[in-house]
Amino acid sequence: MAKTEQAKCTHHASELTSKEESLPLVTKTAMAEKRRSGGSGILSDSKPAKPETDTEFLSQAGIGVLLRGALLKLVEARSEDPIGFLADHFGNLASESENGASGCGDGDQGNSTEEHQQMTRALWHLRLAHHSQRSAFNNNVRIAYELLVQTRERRRMGGGVRGKIYAELLRCLCCELEVPESTAAPLLCRIQCHDHEAVPFELFRQGVLTCAVFSDYVRKSQSLYAAVCPCPETPAERALCQAVLGALGDALDTSHCADSAHYLEASAKIAPCKLAEAMAMAHNPGDTQTGPTMEPQEFEEAAAALFIARVRLMS
């Protein structure tokens, strides 16, 4: 799959560049004028010979390679917004090369801004594909991992992403996935590493995946609360919330089955009729909204705790 995609991209890129051979040079005179006016002084330093034809220019400037690389990345990531992806991709490349040229003598400060940039780019890659598109997601996780390792390797240390960077990445990822900080904190606390530890790829991938799944889970739990809550202004009845949380906990507690049966059992346990049953049992039709209530925040954290308790740690 990857190979054929690469072949196609290469084909597209060469098509793009070879088309230019036949292009009429509309602005040739204008360009000649510009040359005479001395605007190319900077150019002559970097390029030894002035390109004569468009093809020569394109190959000298490495446009084919540049576009091929961009198309490959795009097809690999299958971004939902290809144009935005290309804008970001070229933007990343440009700021990288600009920093590479200017930021050499900056010492520590240069390193930290570079680290920050790699982090931003790693996060960008992680957000490109939803985790349910597992192969694209894994691919992007790999790219992000390579980016973060690179920063570190330049500091001449052993393999893997540093624990501190890993923890920071997961924190930012949860934040970007709109998980409230207080809800995410217990999870991050559970899966974080020591600052000095080197995180291998598989652990890194599991950590990122856990955060991505967790953000979906939190969103579901929020809609669950909204379903229990009769109107958005007042908090939901505590007994109902506890019944729903109980059903949710039950559904998550199906690890004794084999894989596929486990999914079926879990979804049966959280089916609307089961939830309705649990809520009907908890709800006392006699009293009208006078019982204790539960705030959305508390519900969310309780639901999150159910999830976090089931996160297994890798050794």
Add this chain to the structure above:
Amino acid sequence: MNAGRFTLTVDEFLAEKNVLFYLEDAVNQLLQHKEEYIQFGIVRYFAEYFRSVKSGSHILFREFDYVKATAHNRASFIHIFWRCFRQIGKNGDLLATMEYSSLLQLLCPDFPVEMVQKAARIVLMEDAMDCPMCFADFLYAFQIQFYFEEFLDSIAVIYQDLLSGKSPNTVIVPTSTSLEMHPQLATDDIAAQDGVDSSLFCSCIEALCERYKHEHPAKYAIKEILQHSKCMSFYGFLMALAKHEGISHNIGSLPKKGDLLFDPLMDQELEKLISQLTISPASNSSSSGPGQKEPLRKASPRKSLQHRKRIEIESDGSTEETDSSEN
């Protein structure tokens, strides 16, 4: 989340958002302005190019062929046209077809007059073609005409065939050449008639939609429009398309009609300018050439602010005026 893109082939995926079209144009532009962009940085140039495509400002001052090349370009152009000239709507000015044409040509120098005339025909239902139109009426008609140009041309052919009693199944999607064979179609013949049977028209248009993939107004909207009457005239139909909020929402370029002239940011900016003008008229007049031009130009918004209420009433009246020609 739309996950369909993961099952497309590479070519389909790239074609969906016209990635190769934009890449090709980017390379062309680069070649035309080599010297400038080399100094600017080639990678940075590509980044800026795609950023502008994303933001929709890429079509400004480009040739017409480029502006109409993709659905995104068309939507961007409609959006920019609205943003640039909505002050006209605020002032309540009524403009004639040629004046709108001139405005469009400020943004796209080779913008064809025919397109503007077609849009004007939707507003004016063909009578009195030199009649001035209010900005909002023209804008929504222009949106439909420009965004769905090919589709509307095909509908014109279908309509004509239905009028002359031909079987709708033999209708062929017109190519550019067959279009040129029916130039008068959109003008004289069509409006002269009272209309065609709505349900038959509707089923023909639905069949047409199949052939146009995405480049047609939503089917539910078309059905909604044609359900209301037994008989539908061509321009009656186009007018209804232009006024349909769902269709405009799907294109995504323009707000609802009520919000069309609502622009608090611009108003703030204008207030600021006006207060500057009233505080320091002396400093303005003592400044150099371009500075002197400024206050003159800003004087008209000032008038528009003071007379906002009156103008809005005027504008409403004009809408009704142009609307009434529908019946």
